[in-house]
Amino acid sequence: MAFKFRIWGKKIRHRQTGSPLVKSLGETVFFAVLLLLGLVFASLVALAYFGILNENERLGFEGGAWWMVLSLSLSFGIIGGSGLVYNLFRIGISKERRAAVLRKASDIDIIRDTFSASHDYPSLPKDFHIANSPGTRLAFRLPARQSVGWRLIFITIFGTIWTIFSLGMLLGNFQEVEENQALGWFTLFFLAVSVWIIYYLIQQISYYFKVGATHLEVSSHPLRPGNIYELFISQAGRLEVQELQVFLVSQERCLFLSGTNSRAETFLTYKELLFEQKNIRTNSQLPYEAQFQFMVPTDSMHSFQSEHNSIDWELCVRFQTKEQTIHEKNYPIVIFPPED
């Protein structure tokens, strides 16, 4: 099909109408103009600041807001300059050639983990977090997707900074609060948020100690379709659990742009109940422990990871306490393709 010239291209899913050359040239001109504007304004500010320009030529750049104009000019210059270099690199170079250059660059990554099993399998997620984590009962301990410890540390740091800031505000403006009602409400709002953060932190700490840690260990790694593996589960804390279940789950996950927003979508492709136990009681001295076997389904797709798309496999531990609260913890695993 012959190419028809049109000034304005439109995007239909992944295809783009209009000339890619015109598009590239348009972007290049845009970034070049931005760079030029940045350089011109930055030069004018510098000349006005050092008194080289006479009064008529200064255009108000020597005033108190010179630093604002300078920072705007510099950001124009940086955005324009980087955009220009990026576009010049792209002009006349096919998408495949750029992808090949990027692949070569990633191949010489000196910090790449050469000891992980996924090293020989392009597009498999990195597995060093499993391979470098020995277990106590079985060979490997699986790390959880969300670490409660890190969340607690983050909340504690954030809460401390916020509270210090709020107290500083209260003490610093104590005299003026009575006269300035708006300032009073503002300070009160900051204090209320501080109180809420402290309450939430206490709630999270008590939850952490009550529910306790869940450990999963697996007998072998890498995991491959059709093979049978041992799995060990340990649940600590002070709990009365009505039902504990372990699932093997696979999901397709993708990221896409919707207007200017980036959105994610998942689709559950596989879910199998591997283990179930009812009426469990744990205490701080005696965690609940169990060991069982599971098989990675034959003909299942291996784990996959690219920039916007992935096929994720995970073990999901779900338990329901006597108070009808449901807790879920996910442990990502990497499924390799069948052995050659």
Next chain:
Amino acid sequence: MDPSITIKFRTPQEVFHPNDRLEVEYYVEASDLSSLNAMEISLLWYTEGKGEQDIYVHSFERRERRNVANRDLSQVFLFQCQLPKTPLSYHGTILKIHWCIRVTTQFKKGKTFYEDRPILLLPTGKVLKLQQTSHL
């Protein structure tokens, strides 16, 4: 008139296994071959589905007019490479992974044409007929 790009496997197969050797002959026919500047061949995979498209080039060769014997880009070229172990071809619900051999021709004035020859990378081969697709 658009150029005609031909991609031929040396052994008639479209289903490959990890670590298999791939050998392909390719050539281009066009009314005005003198304006053909360069040809590129890549073995690549790309994703299709709800997410943004990802593309990964496993193997790539570029032939420019000035670097080819007699400056003749109309001859039959050979492309060889070894297939990787992953990712395997996949047809999911919101995600698909396709492998293909793509030949791209670059003409003067920035005109570009490409031709895809899909292949399947599977652990156990199933013989499937695949269509050759053409794009501008």
